[in-house]
Amino acid sequence: MSIEILGISKNFGSFRALDDVTLTIAKGELLALLGPSGSGKTSLLRVLAGLELPDVGSVQEDGHDLTSLGARDRNVGLVFQHFALFPHLDVFENIAFSLRVRKRPAGEVHERVEELLHLVQLEGLAHRRPAELSGGQRQRVALARALAARPRVLLLDEPFSALDAKVRHELRGWLRRLHEELGTTTVFVTHDQDEAFELADRVAVFHRGRIEQIGTPDQIYDEPKSPFVLDFLGQVQWLEGLGLTTLGVRHRDVTLHATGDMGWPARIVRIHRTGPRVRVDLELATGQPLIAALDPPAAQHLTVGQEVRAVAERKYAFGP
Amino acid sequence: MIRILLTFLAMAWLTLMVLAPVVIVLVEALSAGVGAWWQAVSDDETRTSVALSLKIAAIVVPCNAVFGVAAAWSLARFRFPGRSLLLALLDLPLSVSPVVSGLVFVLLFGAQGWFGAWLQAHDIQIIFAVPGMVLATAFVTLPMIARELLPLLESQGDDAELAARTLGASGWQVFWLVAFPRMRGALAYGVLLCTARALGEFGAVSVVSGHIRGQTDTLPLHVEILHNEYHFQAAFAAASLLLLVGVATLLLRRLHTTEAGR
Numbered sequence: 352m353s354i355e356i357l358g359i360s361k362n363f364g365s366f367r368a369l370d371d372v373t374l375t376i377a378k379g380e381l382l383a384l385l386g387p388s389g390s391g392k393t394s395l396l397r398v399l400a401g402l403e404l405p406d407v408g409s410v411q412e413d414g415h416d417l418t419s420l421g422a423r424d425r426n427v428g429l430v431f432q433h434f435a436l437f438p439h440l441d442v443f444e445n446i447a448f449s450l451r452v453r454k455r456p457a458g459e460v461h462e463r464v465e466e467l468l469h470l471v472q473l474e475g476l477a478h479r480r481p482a483e484l485s486g487g488q489r490q491r492v493a494l495a496r497a498l499a500a501r502p503r504v505l506l507l508d509e510p511f512s513a514l515d516a517k518v519r520h521e522l523r524g525w526l527r528r529l530h531e532e533l534g535t536t537t538v539f540v541t542h543d544q545d546e547a548f549e550l551a552d553r554v555a556v557f558h559r560g561r562i563e564q565i566g567t568p569d570q571i572y573d574e575p576k577s578p579f580v581l582d583f584l585g586q587v588q589w590l591e592g593l594g595l596t597t598l599g600v601r602h603r604d605v606t607l608h609a610t611g612d613m614g615w616p617a618r619i620v621r622i623h624r625t626g627p628r629v630r631v632d633l634e635l636a637t638g639q640p641l642i643a644a645l646d647p648p649a650a651q652h653l654t655v656g657q658e659v660r661a662v663a664e665r666k667y668a669f670g671p
Numbered sequence: 672m673i674r675i676l677l678t679f680l681a682m683a684w685l686t687l688m689v690l691a692p693v694v695i696v697l698v699e700a701l702s703a704g705v706g707a708w709w710q711a712v713s714d715d716e717t718r719t720s721v722a723l724s725l726k727i728a729a730i731v732v733p734c735n736a737v738f739g740v741a742a743a744w745s746l747a748r749f750r751f752p753g754r755s756l757l758l759a760l761l762d763l764p765l766s767v768s769p770v771v772s773g774l775v776f777v778l779l780f781g782a783q784g785w786f787g788a789w790l791q792a793h794d795i796q797i798i799f800a801v802p803g804m805v806l807a808t809a810f811v812t813l814p815m816i817a818r819e820l821l822p823l824l825e826s827q828g829d830d831a832e833l834a835a836r837t838l839g840a841s842g843w844q845v846f847w848l849v850a851f852p853r854m855r856g857a858l859a860y861g862v863l864l865c866t867a868r869a870l871g872e873f874g875a876v877s878v879v880s881g882h883i884r885g886q887t888d889t890l891p892l893h894v895e896i897l898h899n900e901y902h903f904q905a906a907f908a909a910a911s912l913l914l915l916v917g918v919a920t921l922l923l924r925r926l927h928t929t930e931a932g933r
Binding site: 400401402422423424425427431433437438439448449452499500 | 830831833834835836837838839840841844848849852853
């Protein structure tokens with residue numbers, strides 16, 4: 352069951368949230384919608400959930416038009432950024448909600464909820480209220496609740512942004528394993544490229560309501576199609592006047608050599624440790640700044656003020 | 672220094688303006704002893720006026736509760752043409768003098784009013800009768816419950832309700848299973864405030880009541896009548912009942928906030 356998004360546009364007043372977006376989501380895939388805030392990724396998620404009606408275009412599933420189908424009848428599981436749990440219901444009833452409104456027999460509800468509690472590893476907490484749970488636990492309740500009615504698609508809106516860094520990392524791995532286990536087609540929105548690359552089978556990069564590029568994490572990282580994509584992935588220095596076009600050089604692609612005549616002459620301005628790498632700020636002979644992110648051994652013998660040759664192992668140039 | 676000064680000022684002002692009148696009401700009410708107080712309170716006319724006040728509140732409060740929930744919900748959740756007009760109108764009863772509100776109803780339903788002739792022809796009495804007093808009280812207390820709910824609904828946001836929709840809930844299910852349970856506390860408090868206000872309403876009701884003794888006298892109107900007739904102790908005894916309503920409201924509010932704080 353693949354989902355096709357065909358030529359969708361959506362305006363909010365004069366703001367164009369989605370601009371002619373076309374995209375096919377394959378059955379069982381884990382797709383990331385990546386982009387800065389306001390780029391349209393969340394709007395697309397809401398269109399998929401049936402919470403927002405597009406101005407133009409359609410959403411189809413195996414040839415059936417879902418566009419005008421409301422959120423209630425779409426059977427998608429949506430996990431909100433801040434989880435949106437029902438604060439007056441306990442964990443059990445939160446998860447059971449979609450089954451209760453479908454008037455399923457109590458025995459079936461009980462069985463399904465127990466199954467989900469086991470899946471999200473919250474067996475002992477069935478009778479806690481959401482307020483009594485940690486962020487990571489709430490996240491997992493929200494996920495179990497969204498999965499209860501066996502949705503066709505699971506949609507996650509910035510699923511980890513409300514959690515602290517450590518929990519975020521744990522849950523990422525856990526979500527990936529869960530997806531492999533269940534095989535539910537999953538679309539998640541994020542502004543964090545690490546999250547997108549670590550989790551997704553494919554990544555769609557959004558910019559100003561359009562899909563700037565879509566592909567596997569390798570394709571996006573190795574062959575960015577536009578300056579925006581390269582820039583958004585971060586750790587890049589733009590150099591002008593070294594040719595006809597602007598060049599993009601990733602910090603990690605710069606190597607430094609004490610001798611030789613390769614690359615550009617440069618002077619070391621500053622050296623400092625940033626986590627696993629050493630960041631070296633350089634000034635090129637042309638006066639332009641350049642940054643090199645080196646492995647600690649490669650930076651061992653460098654000193655501030657030293658004259659070196661900076662070689663960009665890879666340069667990205669984009670046509671006009 | 673400034674802290675002490677300001678605190679002292681506030682305390683002194685409160686004592687003068689709030690505590691002193693409360694004490695005076697109680698002292699005057701009990702000036703001739705508990706027996707006289709009880710006699711004044713259990714007097715036939717006083718009892719009728721209490722019954723009428725309760726009757727009016729019993730009609731007005733449920734109406735305003737239903738209206739308040741509907742208005743607050745639609746104002747908080749939907750953007751529709753006329754929304755800001757509705758918001759402004761909602762505040763009108765609070766900003767207009769109750770006497771004016773009363774006069775409006777006289778103008779509409781009184782003998783010389785717009786609908787006066789028609790009402791007379793069909794033998795329907797609104798002004799100088801209970802229906803008019805219900806209308807006037809309802810008007811004056813109209814926004815109280817909606818105003819209590821609106822900020823709560825706005826701060827809650829609609830995420831939980833949207834989540835309920837994506838989980839397959841119908842509009843009614845979203846309301847009864849998610850929205851309503853979350854506003855119960857604020858609704859209860861709004862009902863409490865509205866009841867206290869309805870029982871104590873004077874201005875608007877005074878205009879439409881016609882002061883027919885034993886028929887269109889509510890408790891506040893009865894206090895005024897007693898006072899005008901120089902039955903000071905009886906007037907204060909009746910007034911002490913209204914004071915009790917106020918104190919009860921405060922105590923229940925205390926209960927409500929500690930409950931919400933848990």
